Amino acid sequence: MNISEPIIKIERVHKHFGRVHALRGVTMDVQRGEVVVIVGPSGSGKSTLLRCINRLEEYDLGRIVVDGIPLDSAQNINTVRKEIGIVFQSFNLFAHLTVTENLTLAQRVVHRRSKEESQKIAIELLTKVGIPEKACAYPIQLSGGQQQRVAIARALAMNPKIMLFDEPTSALDPEMIKEVLDVMLALANEGMTMVVVSHEMGFVRAAADRMIFMDEGQIIEEATPEKLFTSPTHERTKLFLSKVLHM
Amino acid sequence: MEGQPKLVPNEKELTRIPGAEPSTRIDPWWWLVVAVVALVVILTTTKPDPFGRILLFVRDGIVVTVSITIASFVFILIVGMVGGLGRLARNRFIRGISTLYVEIVRGIPLLVQLIWWYFAFPVVIQQIGRWLDIPAMANYQANAIFTAIAGLVFCYGAYMTEIYRAGIQSIPKGQTEAARSLGMSYFQAMRYVVLPQAVRVILPPVGNEFIALLKDSSLVSVVAVADLTRRGREFMAAHFNPIEVWAMVALLYLVMTLFSARIVAWIEKKTRFER
Numbered sequence: 476m477n478i479s480e481p482i483i484k485i486e487r488v489h490k491h492f493g494r495v496h497a498l499r500g501v502t503m504d505v506q507r508g509e510v511v512v513i514v515g516p517s518g519s520g521k522s523t524l525l526r527c528i529n530r531l532e533e534y535d536l537g538r539i540v541v542d543g544i545p546l547d548s549a550q551n552i553n554t555v556r557k558e559i560g561i562v563f564q565s566f567n568l569f570a571h572l573t574v575t576e577n578l579t580l581a582q583r584v585v586h587r588r589s590k591e592e593s594q595k596i597a598i599e600l601l602t603k604v605g606i607p608e609k610a611c612a613y614p615i616q617l618s619g620g621q622q623q624r625v626a627i628a629r630a631l632a633m634n635p636k637i638m639l640f641d642e643p644t645s646a647l648d649p650e651m652i653k654e655v656l657d658v659m660l661a662l663a664n665e666g667m668t669m670v671v672v673s674h675e676m677g678f679v680r681a682a683a684d685r686m687i688f689m690d691e692g693q694i695i696e697e698a699t700p701e702k703l704f705t706s707p708t709h710e711r712t713k714l715f716l717s718k719v720l721h722m
Numbered sequence: 723m724e725g726q727p728k729l730v731p732n733e734k735e736l737t738r739i740p741g742a743e744p745s746t747r748i749d750p751w752w753w754l755v756v757a758v759v760a761l762v763v764i765l766t767t768t769k770p771d772p773f774g775r776i777l778l779f780v781r782d783g784i785v786v787t788v789s790i791t792i793a794s795f796v797f798i799l800i801v802g803m804v805g806g807l808g809r810l811a812r813n814r815f816i817r818g819i820s821t822l823y824v825e826i827v828r829g830i831p832l833l834v835q836l837i838w839w840y841f842a843f844p845v846v847i848q849q850i851g852r853w854l855d856i857p858a859m860a861n862y863q864a865n866a867i868f869t870a871i872a873g874l875v876f877c878y879g880a881y882m883t884e885i886y887r888a889g890i891q892s893i894p895k896g897q898t899e900a901a902r903s904l905g906m907s908y909f910q911a912m913r914y915v916v917l918p919q920a921v922r923v924i925l926p927p928v929g930n931e932f933i934a935l936l937k938d939s940s941l942v943s944v945v946a947v948a949d950l951t952r953r954g955r956e957f958m959a960a961h962f963n964p965i966e967v968w969a970m971v972a973l974l975y976l977v978m979t980l981f982s983a984r985i986v987a988w989i990e991k992k993t994r995f996e997r
Contacts, residue, residue, distance in 0.1 A: 531899055557905040567896035571919050580914055581904035626900075633904055 480543070482507045482637060482668055483528060488537030490523055490692075497523045498534065499692040505637075510669045512679045512700070515689035516715060521672045524689070525641050528670065529559045542636060557585065560630025564642040566622040568614040574601065574625050575610045578632050586633065593632075600628035604658050620651030624658055631662075638662065640671040674719050688712045749987055755980045762973050772963055776954075776970045783953030784974060790867070790949065791936045794874040798935070799928075801879030806886025807912065820883065827880035833941050836873040840864050840945035870942035878935055885931065889924035890916055922993050929986030933979050940975075950974060 481504035490498035497520045505511050513521045526532040527539060530552045539546045541555045569577050578597035582588045588596070601607045604624040606617075614622055623643055630638060640659065644652040656678050663669055663682040671678070679686060679700045687697040688707075696703065696712045704720070707713045765773040808820030827835070844864040851859025893916050901911035943952035954971040958964055 529903055531903060553905060553907070556903055559903070561903045563896060563900065565894075565896055567894075567900035569897065569900070569915055569919075571922070581901070581906060584910050584914060585905040629900075629904070 481505055482542050483670070484538075484540040485524075485528070486538040486540075488524070488527060488534045488539060490520070490527065490532065490534045497692050498527070500537070501689075501692070501694055503687065503694060503697070505668060505670060508666045508668055509684045510663045510667075510671070510682050511685050511687060512671045512673060512683040513687045513689055514672075514674060514679075514715070514719070515695075519689045520692040521689045522641050525561075525639050525670060525672050528637075528639060529556050529561055531561070557633060558636045559639060560627075560633060560635035560637070561639040561641065562623065562626050562630055562643045564645050566614070566619070566626045566646070568622055568625055568629070570614055573611050573613055574606075574617070577614070577625060578629050581629070582632050596632055597628075600631050601625070603631075603661075604628045605654070618651060619647045620654045623647065623651075623655045627655075627658055627662075637668045637670070640669065640673065642672050642674075644673065644675055676720060688715065690715070749984060751980075751987070752984055755977070755984055758973060758977050758980060762970075762977065765970070765973075772961065772966045773970060776957055776967055777974075779957045780950055780953040780971065780974070783948055783950035784978075786948055787936070787939055787950040788978070790870055790874070790942060790947070791932075791939050794871050794878065794939070795932055795935060797871070797875040798878045798882050798931070801875060802882025802886045803917075805879060805883030806890055809883060809887040810890060824880045824883050827877055828884075832873070832877050832938055833944065835877050836870070836941055836945050839873040839876075840866070840869045843869070864945075866942075866946040869945055870939075870947045873945075874935065874939065874942070878931060878938075881931060882928070885924050885927045886920070889920035892923050893919050925986070925990050925993065929983070929990070932986065933982050936979055936982060937975065 483503075483505040485501055485503045487500045487502055488498050489496070489500055499520075501520070501524055503511075513524065515521045523532055527534045528541065530539075530546050542558055544551050544555050546552055546555060568574075569580065572580065575594060575597050578600060579590070579593040582593035582596065583590065586593075598607060598610065601610055604627055606621055606624055609617060609621060609625070614625070617625065627638075627643075643659070644655050647655065652675065656675060659669070659671070659678060660682055669682075671683075673679075683700050685697060686700045686703050688695045688703065688709075688711075690711055696707060696709050698707075703712065704716065707716060762777075766777050767774075805820050805823065808816050809824070811817050811820070841864075844862055847859050847862040851857070851862060897915050897919065898911050901915040902908070906914070939949060940951040943949050943955065948956075950971060954967050958967045961967075
């Protein structure tokens with residue numbers, strides 16, 4: 476496979492929720508190792524776009540190709556899902572399983588790894604996200620920040636090539652946001668391809684290669700964070716950024 | 723990081739899950755079970771005639787009632803799960819079949835269904851056998867026990883379908899999404915993530931269904947199954963002492979239902995978890 480090919484190709488994707496036209500012909504590429512942050516007002520379609528990339532959301536028109544695999548058959552969708560990790564706003568840890576079991580379940584049933592191997596990987600990743608001591612805890616016993624770090628570790632356990640983050644810090648108390656962002660920053664520095672929906676401008680400045688501004692189901696503008704912050708082309712971008720930057 | 727972190731939780735840590743602490747105290751309602759059992763024992767020992775004789779006469783009926791209830795319930799749990807998944811299936815045809823099953827079955831009294839299975843169903847089979855010239859079908863005779871279990875499973879399976887459906891729907895969609903996005907198939911997500919959580923949610927209504935089934939199994943006495951109720955009727959017909967017979971039969975049902983209720987409560991406590 477050509478390494479200079481974009482790892483994610485999105486072409487003219489449309490999506491309706493009933494009568495709401497959520498995505499209006501979105502076209503974008505993500506290169507290998509790139510960190511892309513999508514910002515925009517609520518209801519602008521940024522989460523929907525992210526969820527289309529691993530087909531948690533079906534789209535009506537257009538084409539998405541991930542790592543050379545078009546999202547057009549059930550088999551392809553499952554192959555692509557194994558290559559993409561996603562982290563949700565509401566963590567979605569498996570409530571009936573311990574932290575270790577959360578990390579090993581998919582490794583065992585999807586990748587067919589042995590119990591020992593999957594547990595070894597689980598502990599390595601828990602150490603990486605800084606909470607190995609919570610290996611036997613249940614999700615309910617963890618703080619939001621800890622739960623989100625477990626969710627990141629759970630996704631990483633599948634060795635994804637791409638990580639998607641859907642507002643990973645929006646449900647967290649301010650003092651817990653940093654611990655999650657630190658893990659994401661470390662991941663970005665390792666060269667992971669990341670698509671992030673977030674309004675954490677600190678993260679954008681520190682890690683984003685490219686920033687995309689969406690509104691009403693369309694990409695309005697995309698550029699390096701520096702360029703968007705200092706000289707946005709569109710009036711809507713300017714207005715939106717002035718609000719999030721001066722919070 | 724100091725030392726190798728543990729992988730398997732020890733008993734002490736598990737007990738710290740809020741709301742899931744195993745209680746060393748015995749469920750206080752056990753005394754009611756004990757009281758009813760004591761009453762049966764006192765009646766049969768102080769007045770062996772007729773109470774002791776009734777108990778001896780109906781004891782094989784108790785075995786039949788318990789066996790039919792447990793055998794039916796195993797199948798009901800399976801039918802309910804398949805039906806519940808069918809009610810939530812994306813395929814419109816499967817969803818339609820499951821809904822039709824539930825709507826029809828729960829609209830017909832169980833007694834009528836049992837009578838249909840026993841008297842009408844064999845005739846239907848015989849007719850078809852004659853048309854198709856299959857001797858095995860043409861000579862089909864109703865088997866009382868089979869009919870009873872089939873009738874109970876068909877009827878209670880519909881109620882159980884609705885319980886499973888509600889249980890599965892009560893699990894947040896994010897759980898399935900997380901499982902699917904990790905590459906699990908629909909069935910893997912159900913098997914490892916959704917159903918284990920749904921089962922804990924539906925345990926109280928499922929326990930209720932078990933107790934209701936135990937009582938409703940008395941209806942099979944009309945289709946020639948020698949269960950507790952039918953044995954009671956037989957004893958009454960021979961000796962004509964309705965008060966003693968039906969007091970005894972009622973007490974025996976009460977022992978079984980109260981005992982089941984305590985078992986259900988115990989299982990609930992054991993499997994409780996907080997989300």
